[in-house]
Amino acid sequence: MRNMQMSLAPRRAVAALAALLLAGSVAACGNSDTGSEGGGDNEKIVMGFSQVGAESGWRTANSTSVKEAAAEAGIELKFDDAQQKQENQIKAIRNYIQQKVDVIAFSPVVESGWDTVLKEAKDAGIPVILTDRAVDSADKSLYKTFLGSDFVKEGRLSGEWLVENSKDATGDVNIVELQGTTGSAPANDRKEGFAAAIAADPKLKVIASQSGDFTRAGGKQVMEQFLKAHPKIDVLFAHNDDMGLGALEAITAAGKTPGKDITIITIDAVKDGMQALADGKFNFIAECSPLLGPQLMELAKKVHAGEEVPARVETEETTFTQEQAKAALPTRKY
Ligand code: AHR
Numbered sequence: 633m634r635n636m637q638m639s640l641a642p643r644r645a646v647a648a649l650a651a652l653l654l655a656g657s658v659a660a661c662g663n664s665d666t667g668s669e670g671g672g673d674n675e676k677i678v679m680g681f682s683q684v685g686a687e688s689g690w691r692t693a694n695s696t697s698v699k700e701a702a703a704e705a706g707i708e709l710k711f712d713d714a715q716q717k718q719e720n721q722i723k724a725i726r727n728y729i730q731q732k733v734d735v736i737a738f739s740p741v742v743e744s745g746w747d748t749v750l751k752e753a754k755d756a757g758i759p760v761i762l763t764d765r766a767v768d769s770a771d772k773s774l775y776k777t778f779l780g781s782d783f784v785k786e787g788r789l790s791g792e793w794l795v796e797n798s799k800d801a802t803g804d805v806n807i808v809e810l811q812g813t814t815g816s817a818p819a820n821d822r823k824e825g826f827a828a829a830i831a832a833d834p835k836l837k838v839i840a841s842q843s844g845d846f847t848r849a850g851g852k853q854v855m856e857q858f859l860k861a862h863p864k865i866d867v868l869f870a871h872n873d874d875m876g877l878g879a880l881e882a883i884t885a886a887g888k889t890p891g892k893d894i895t896i897i898t899i900d901a902v903k904d905g906m907q908a909l910a911d912g913k914f915n916f917i918a919e920c921s922p923l924l925g926p927q928l929m930e931l932a933k934k935v936h937a938g939e940e941v942p943a944r945v946e947t948e949e950t951t952f953t954q955e956q957a958k959a960a961l962p963t964r965k966y
Contacts, residue, residue, distance in 0.1 A: 676707060676708040677707045677734045678708045678733045679735045679736070679932055680712075680724070681709055681710065681736075682712050682714055682720075682736075682738035683698075683711065683714060684741045684764075684765070685717075687847050687874070688847065688872055688874040689905070690872060690874070690920065691846075693966035694739075695711070696925075697922060697923045697924060698711070698737075698928060700925060701928065702925070704926070705932075707929055710728065718741050721740065722749050725738065725749050725753065728753075728758070732758070734932075734936050735758065735932045736760045736761070737760070737761040737762075737928060738763065741816060742817075743765070743767055743816065744767075744768050744815065746767045746774075747771065750775060751774060754774055759775075759776045759935040760775040760776060761776055761777055761779065762779070762780070763779045764780045777931055777935070777941045779947070780947060781920045781946070782949075783818045784822070785825060786918040787822035787826035788829045789829075790826050790869060794829070794869075794895075794916075798835070801835065805835055805836050805837065805866045805867060806839045806862065806865055806866045806867070807830070807836060807837060807839065807865075807868075808841070808869070809823070809868075809869045809871075810843075810871060810876070811823060811841060811844065811871055812846045812875075813843065813846050816846075818846075822871045822899060823871075844875040844878065846871065847874060847878070848875065849878060851870060851877065851878030851882075852878035852882050855878065855882035856882040856886075859882060859883070865894055867896075867897065868894055868897070870896070872900045872920075873899070873901070873902050873905025874900075874902075875898070876898035876908070877904055880896075880908065891913045891914060891915055892912075896913065896915055897914075897915060898914055898917050898918075899917065900917065900919070900920050900922075901918075901920070901952055901964075902922075903966060905917055907961065909957035910954060912954060915953075916951065919950050920947075920949060922966060923965070927947075931945065
């Protein structure tokens with residue numbers, strides 16, 4: 633009996649080893665199917681995401697969308713808030729490269745100055761997805777795709793509404809512009825689109841244009857300066873709702889009625905902006921959707937699997953008048 637147990641033990645060890653090897657080869661097959669390194673079918677894709685900051689209601693809704701969609705898609709998300717500083721974003725991207733994440737996604741605070749770090753990611757074999765904002769890199773192979781809005785179109789739609797609604801005005805229509813973060817894609821593009829549209833009517837004149845950095849505090853402060861410097865302001869074009877909301881305080885404090893004495897056009901259509909529009913304090917909003925999370929996760933899965941993705945994925949958007957805002961508000965998600 634004793635002898636028999638001793639002779640069975642080595643055979644059991646051999647069988648156990650064979651089972652282990654078999655399991656290992658199955659896991660290896662799973663790796664090549666998913667394109668992941670060092671794990672099986674169940675291994676989670678790891679995404680490093682560098683967010684611009686928390687400057688606006690739009691941004692908060694965007695961060696929530698990204699976090700919720702990652703959890704929903706079973707993607708492990710490493711999230712970094714760059715506090716609107718490019719150097720923080722570059723640092724975060726370099727950390728993600730060191731950590732060997734599977735995909736890097738980021739919303740670039742400004743358009744320029746990304747080539748070096750993007751090249752580092754490419755050399756490390758980590759695909760990059762641009763989300764919300766674009767970069768001006770000439771080498772398009774430095775990133776896989778760009779998911780986001782057409783900011784030029786948002787500016788153009790805002791300008792076209794103004795042209796249409798100023799038809800009956802006599803004399804010059806004085807416009808002040810609150811720009812977004814200097815050097816950012818939405819600030820550059822919205823300015824460009826708006827200017828192109830209002831060029832159709834020579835009486836529409838931008839008399840002052842300055843950055844409010846996409847924040848309420850910035851919008852309020854710059855609008856106070858505009859009001860002091862310019863006795864006749866007919867229109868405010870703010871590159872986002874938050875700056876428009878900050879400007880409301882300055883306009884009211886100056887004894888003027890927003891939406892009546894000064895026509896207000898903004899971009900985003902977040903809840904607070906839509907409420908101001910429904911209340912008659914804003915006059916028109918061009919929508920910019922922050923709900924990019926689900927599409928971002930889909931694209932991440934595809935690039936991770938080595939599938940082809942379109943170079944540009946554009947977000948669907950609309951515009952709102954005061955009446956449309958009243959109708960849309962009850963079911964607005966953000
Ligand atoms: O990049 C999108 C813009 O950034 C939004 O319009 C603005 O609200 C945000 O801060």
